Amino acid sequence: MTVTRVAESRTEFKLKNLPEDAISSVKFAPKSSQFLLVSSWDCSVRLYDVTSNVERHKYNHELPVLDVCFRDAAHSYSGGLDQTLKMYDLNVSSETVLGEHKGAIRCVEFASEVNAVLTGSWDGTVKMWDSRVPNCVGTYNQGNERVYTMSIVGEKFVVGTSGRKIFVWDVRNMGHVNQRRESSLKYQTRCIRVFPNKQGYVLSSIEGRVAVEYLDSNPEVQKKKYAFKCHRIKDGGLEKIYPVNAISFHSVYNTFATGGSDGYVNIWDGFNKKRLCQFHRYNTAVSALSFSHDGSALAIACSQLDESQVEDPKPEDTIYIRYVTDQETKPK
Amino acid sequence: MGRKKKKASKPWCWYCNREFDDEKILIQHQKAKHFKCHICHKKLYTGPGLSIHCMQVHKEAIDKVPNSLPNRSNIEIEIYGMEGIPPEDIKEHEKQKTGGGKGSDSDDDEPAAKKKPTAALLGAGPSSVSAGILPTPMGQMPQGMYPGHAMSMNHMMPHFMQAPRMMMPGMRPLFPAASVPTSTPSKPTFPAYSNATISAPPTTSTSAAGSEPKENGEVKVPAANACPLVTATGAGSKIVHPPEDVSLEEIRARHAKYRPKPKPDAPQTIATSVANIMSASTSQAEVAAHMSAAVAAARQQAALRRPVMQQVVGVLPQQLQLQQLPQLQQLPQQLQLQQLQQLPRVGVPVSMPPVMLPMMPQFNIMRPIQPVVVACGVWWAERWGRGACGVGAPRDERVVCRHAGAGRDDADGYVRRRAGPAAALPVAAQAQATPLSQLALLDWRPPVPRPRPAPLLLL
Numbered sequence: 073m074t075v076t077r078v079a080e081s082r083t084e085f086k087l088k089n090l091p092e093d094a095i096s097s098v099k100f101a102p103k104s105s106q107f108l109l110v111s112s113w114d115c116s117v118r119l120y121d122v123t124s125n126v127e128r129h130k131y132n133h134e135l136p137v138l139d140v141c142f143r144d145a146a147h148s149y150s151g152g153l154d155q156t157l158k159m160y161d162l163n164v165s166s167e168t169v170l171g172e173h174k175g176a177i178r179c180v181e182f183a184s185e186v187n188a189v190l191t192g193s194w195d196g197t198v199k200m201w202d203s204r205v206p207n208c209v210g211t212y213n214q215g216n217e218r219v220y221t222m223s224i225v226g227e228k229f230v231v232g233t234s235g236r237k238i239f240v241w242d243v244r245n246m247g248h249v250n251q252r253r254e255s256s257l258k259y260q261t262r263c264i265r266v267f268p269n270k271q272g273y274v275l276s277s278i279e280g281r282v283a284v285e286y287l288d289s290n291p292e293v294q295k296k297k298y299a300f301k302c303h304r305i306k307d308g309g310l311e312k313i314y315p316v317n318a319i320s321f322h323s324v325y326n327t328f329a330t331g332g333s334d335g336y337v338n339i340w341d342g343f344n345k346k347r348l349c350q351f352h353r354y355n356t357a358v359s360a361l362s363f364s365h366d367g368s369a370l371a372i373a374c375s376q377l378d379e380s381q382v383e384d385p386k387p388e389d390t391i392y393i394r395y396v397t398d399q400e401t402k403p404k
Numbered sequence: 405m406g407r408k409k410k411k412a413s414k415p416w417c418w419y420c421n422r423e424f425d426d427e428k429i430l431i432q433h434q435k436a437k438h439f440k441c442h443i444c445h446k447k448l449y450t451g452p453g454l455s456i457h458c459m460q461v462h463k464e465a466i467d468k469v470p471n472s473l474p475n476r477s478n479i480e481i482e483i484y485g486m487e488g489i490p491p492e493d494i495k496e497h498e499k500q501k502t503g504g505g506k507g508s509d510s511d512d513d514e515p516a517a518k519k520k521p522t523a524a525l526l527g528a529g530p531s532s533v534s535a536g537i538l539p540t541p542m543g544q545m546p547q548g549m550y551p552g553h554a555m556s557m558n559h560m561m562p563h564f565m566q567a568p569r570m571m572m573p574g575m576r577p578l579f580p581a582a583s584v585p586t587s588t589p590s591k592p593t594f595p596a597y598s599n600a601t602i603s604a605p606p607t608t609s610t611s612a613a614g615s616e617p618k619e620n621g622e623v624k625v626p627a628a629n630a631c632p633l634v635t636a637t638g639a640g641s642k643i644v645h646p647p648e649d650v651s652l653e654e655i656r657a658r659h660a661k662y663r664p665k666p667k668p669d670a671p672q673t674i675a676t677s678v679a680n681i682m683s684a685s686t687s688q689a690e691v692a693a694h695m696s697a698a699v700a701a702a703r704q705q706a707a708l709r710r711p712v713m714q715q716v717v718g719v720l721p722q723q724l725q726l727q728q729l730p731q732l733q734q735l736p737q738q739l740q741l742q743q744l745q746q747l748p749r750v751g752v753p754v755s756m757p758p759v760m761l762p763m764m765p766q767f768n769i770m771r772p773i774q775p776v777v778v779a780c781g782v783w784w785a786e787r788w789g790r791g792a793c794g795v796g797a798p799r800d801e802r803v804v805c806r807h808a809g810a811g812r813d814d815a816d817g818y819v820r821r822r823a824g825p826a827a828a829l830p831v832a833a834q835a836q837a838t839p840l841s842q843l844a845l846l847d848w849r850p851p852v853p854r855p856r857p858a859p860l861l862l863l
Contacts (some may be wrong), residue, residue, distance in 0.1 A: 234651070
C-alpha cells in the first residue's frame with residue numbers, strides 16, 4: 073500500500089504512546105471530546121486525553137481486547153479473546169471482572185436506556201449485564217451465529233452475526249427478537265451502526281459495500297433502503313475491493329464516516345445518498361472510527377488486519393484525531 | 405437515485421457487453437472487433453470462422469476471441485449478432501439491465517463512480533466455475549493463507565489430483581461426448597459461463613453447505629464445517645480478504661501469539677481451550693493444536709516410532725517440525741533402520757502405514773476438509789483462470805478443427821473438439837481429465853438457423 077505522507081496539521085494529529093499491536097476499537101467519551109478509549113491486540117485498554125495528547129490510563133487483559141466502551145466519564149467496559157468482561161473505574165484505577173462468555177467477546181456496548189452492558193460473543197450469544205455488579209441479567213441466543221458487530225442507540229439494538237444474519241432487539245424487552253433479517257449484502261457483515269435518529273442502520277460488508285436500511289418494516293419505508301459500493305481501488309485492470317471495517321455516526325447531522333481496508337475514510341450523507349468528503353489515504357487499513365459526541369472530532373485507528381495476507385513489514389498502528397468541519401460532515 | 409433504467413431490448417455484443425442501437429451495427433462491430441484476423445485483417449463472421457481461417461490460412465491456432473471479456477472469449481461458440489447467445493446469458497444480461505435480482509444491487513449508487521454497464525457482467529472467467537474455487541492471485545496462496553501450516557497442501561494435493569475437476573490447468577474441453585455422464589439437450593449450453601456472470605455470488609448461504617448437484621452436473625464440495633468462502637466477484641476484481649468466510653478478527657485470533665499460554669502437562673486442555681476461543685472451528689490452528697496434543701502423546705512412546713514419526717513430521721506445521729526435527733536428525737540413519745526392523749517385535753505390524761499410528765486417527769477426525777479444499781481450489785482456479793483459453797495448454801492439446809472444408813457448416817451443434825487420442829483413453833481416464841464443468845460444453849445444441857453469410861473459406 074502506498075503511504076501518503078501528509079504533514080500533520082492543526083486539523084489532524086497522531087496520538088502519542090500508541091498501543092504496540094493492532095487497534096481493535098476506539099470510542100470517544102459520551103459527553104466530552106477530550107477522552108478516548110482504545111482497545112488493542114496488545115491486550116491493553118488505554119484512555120487518552122486527546123486535547124493534551126497524553127495517555128491517562130492503561131489496564132490489561134490476559135489476551136487481546138476486541139472492544140471497549142464507556143459507561144460514563146469514569147467507567148469503561150472491555151472484553152476480548154480472554155472471554156471475560158471487565159469493568160474499570162478510571163477514577164480509582166480499579167478493575168472488576170463482571171463475568172464470562174464461552175467464546176471471545178467481540179463487542180461491548182453500554183445501553184444507557186436500561187443502564188446495562190451488552191456483550192456479543194463468538195459463542196453465538198449476547199449477554200446483558202448489570203452495569204455495576206457482576207451479574208448477568210440474561211443470555212440471548214443469536215441463532216448460534218458468531219456475533220461480529222453490534223450497535224445500540226436508545227432502545228434500538230442491532231446485532232450482526234456470521235452467516236449474514238441480523239437481529240433487531242429492543243433492550244427494554246429482551247424477551248424476544250423484534251426482527252430477524254438477512255443482510256441485504258451478499259458478503260460477510262463487517263460493521264453495523266444504528267442511525268442516531270433510530271430510523272435505521274448502516275451496514276457494511278467485506279466486499280466494499282455499504283447498505284442503508286430502515287427498521288420500520290412498513291413496505292413504503294423499506295423501499296427507501298439501498299446499498300452502494302465504496303472502498304474499491306482500480307489498480308490497472310484489477311479492481312481491488314476492500315472490507316469496510318468501521319462506521320461511525322455524526323450524532324448531530326446523522327451523516328456517517330466509513331473506514332476501509334484501503335486506508336480511506338469517507339463521509340456520507342445517507343439520507344441524500346451523497347458522499348460529503350474523502351480524506352487522504354492513511355498509511356494502512358482503517359480498523360476503527362469514532363466520532364466524538366458533538367461530532368467535532370473523529371478518531372481514526374489505522375491497523376492492518378491481515379486482510380491481504382501479505383507478510384510485509386507491518387505498517388505502524390496509529391490513531392489520528394481529526395477535527396472535522398461542518399463542510400465535511402453537514403448534509404449539503 | 406432517479407436514474408432512468410435502460411430498456412433491455414437493445415442488441416448487445418456477447419463478447420464485450422456493449423450495447424448497440426441496431427443489430428446491423430452490432431454485427432459490424434463484431435466483425436471489426438472480434439472476428440477480424442489479426443494477420444491479414446480479413447473480417448470473418450463468427451468466432452469459429454475466425455479460428456478456422458487462421459488455422460487454414462495462416463496455420464495459427466487462435467484460442468480466444470480478440471477484444472473480448474475474459475469470460476466471453478470462447479472462440480468455439482458461434483455468435484452472430486444476437487444469435488447464438490446462450491439463453492442464460494441473455495437472461496443474465498436482462499437482469500443486469502433491469503437491475504433485477506437482489507435489491508442491494510439494483511440501487512448501486514456510488515456518487516463518485518460512474519456505473520459501468522459492463523462491470524457487473526464482468527463475471528469471473530471459467531475460474532469461478534465451481535464453488536470452492538477462488539480466483540485469488542496464486543502467488544500468495546500456498547504460503548500466504550496459513551502461514552506456517554503448509555502441511556495440508558502437501559498432504560492433500562495428491563488426493564485432489566484424482567478428483568475429476570482437478571484437471572490440468574489451462575486445458576480445454578478436449579474429449580468427445582463419450583464421457584459425458586449427464587447431459588440433456590434442455591440444459592444450458594454453457595452453464596459454466598452463466599454461473600460466472602452472476603455479479604456477486606452469494607457466499608454464505610447455508611443451503612450451500614450440503615453437497616447438492618449443481619445444474620452443470622457438478623457436485624459442490626460440502627462445506628466441511630459450514631465454512632463458506634469468499635469468492636471474488638469477477639475476473640476484473642479481487643476482494644482483499646482471506647478466502648475463508650470468517651471475520652478478520654477470528655483469523656487473527658488464531659495466531660499463536662494471541663493464544664492462551666499453553667500448559668505443558670495438559671495438551672488436551674490446550675486444544676480445548678483453543679477450540680473455545682475459536683468457535684469457528686475450522687481453523688488450521690486448531691488442527692495444529694489437536695495435532696500437537698496427539699503428537700505429544702505419541703512422543704511419549706519414545707524412540708521406537710521415531711522413524712515413522714519422521715515421516716509424519718513431513719506434514720506437520722513448521723512449529724512442530726522445529727521441535728521435532730533436530731531430535732530426529734540426530735538419529736543416525738542406521739539406528740533408524742534398526743529400529744524400523746525392530747518394530748514388528750513390539751507389536752506394530754510392518755504393513756501398517758504410518759497413517760495408522762495412534763496419533764493419526766485423531767488427526768483425521770479433526771482435520772477440517774475445508775481449508776484444504778480452499779487451498780487446492782484456489783491453486784487450480786488460478787492456473788485454470790490463467791490458462792483458461794488454452795494459453796497454458798501444450799500446443800498439441802489445443803482444440804483444432806481439422807475438418808476439411810469446415811466452415812459454418814461445421815456448426816453441427818457440437819462444439820468442436822479434437823478427435824483422436826481422446827478416443828484412445830479409457831473412459832475413466834477421460835472422466836478424470838475432463839472437468840465436470842466442461843463436460844456440459846459437449847451438450848448438443850441444435851444449430852441456429854440464420855441467414856447464411858458469404859462463404860467463409862477463401863484460401
